[in-house]
Amino acid sequence: MTVSGVDLDARPPRANVNEPMCGSRLVLEHVTSRWGVLVLANLLERSYRFSELRRTVGGVSEKMLAQTLQTLERDGFVHRDAKPVIPPRVDYSLTDLGREAAEQVWGLARWTERRLGDVEAARETYDEARTS
Amino acid sequence: MTVSGVDLDARPPRANVNEPMCGSRLVLEHVTSRWGVLVLANLLERSYRFSELRRTVGGVSEKMLAQTLQTLERDGFVHRDAKPVIPPRVDYSLTDLGREAAEQVWGLARWTERRLGDVEAARETYDEARTS
Numbered sequence: 001m002t003v004s005g006v007d008l009d010a011r012p013p014r015a016n017v018n019e020p021m022c023g024s025r026l027v028l029e030h031v032t033s034r035w036g037v038l039v040l041a042n043l044l045e046r047s048y049r050f051s052e053l054r055r056t057v058g059g060v061s062e063k064m065l066a067q068t069l070q071t072l073e074r075d076g077f078v079h080r081d082a083k084p085v086i087p088p089r090v091d092y093s094l095t096d097l098g099r100e101a102a103e104q105v106w107g108l109a110r111w112t113e114r115r116l117g118d119v120e121a122a123r124e125t126y127d128e129a130r131t132s
Numbered sequence: 133m134t135v136s137g138v139d140l141d142a143r144p145p146r147a148n149v150n151e152p153m154c155g156s157r158l159v160l161e162h163v164t165s166r167w168g169v170l171v172l173a174n175l176l177e178r179s180y181r182f183s184e185l186r187r188t189v190g191g192v193s194e195k196m197l198a199q200t201l202q203t204l205e206r207d208g209f210v211h212r213d214a215k216p217v218i219p220p221r222v223d224y225s226l227t228d229l230g231r232e233a234a235e236q237v238w239g240l241a242r243w244t245e246r247r248l249g250d251v252e253a254a255r256e257t258y259d260e261a262r263t264s
Contacts, residue, residue: 017173018174018190023252024245027251028240032165037160037164041149074254074259075251075254075255076251076253076254097250100243100247101240101244101247104236104239104240107236108160108237108240111233112147112163112233113147113149115232116155116156118229119207122208123207125208126206
């Protein structure tokens, strides 16, 4: 069956991130993007103004942060609240859907911090085995 | 205090992914890299031979898969087992540390598959609000 030029029978029966053309892979890439991960993990703790968030996520440029927030807003993860005040004030917070994603990446961020020592030890062992 | 040319006092008191120079950010980037996520999530289900894994992770090139596996092996997440047989056979599986990381990204992969419909609906709403 074809609707608007799309062959529905050619779509996978269910979403599958292993399929390059499945939309779930793109969502996974947004959620796990370099800045997406950090934005979601920080927003799980509280809402942020743009400039605050930029200071918190070390190393992000204004342009990349704006792009990341826009992608996450379009995917329904982030709520953008522009207050009608002077000077303009924009707050970013998580939607319910975004909170679900953020809980998972927050866990991953805290895990990498906790396990950094183990990873560094593994790298030393790996490198030593290849230079001796 | 300086040891082997490293100023220990200049290191952050604990790992923090928000710090661009903290090693945990690089680990997080390895675990959440485009192919790293998919490799870890698949290896949580079972061990794979290289060629099998390449067929499973749709769209990955031989070079990118080899690089991803090597990075994950060096970080201590993946165990590479080269069997002394002809033709050569190499199996990849998770270490205990890798299993911890993989459980988190596996959860994230399944979540994006389950929530794809909600994300697509959010995008439609977003796009409609901007074209009407």
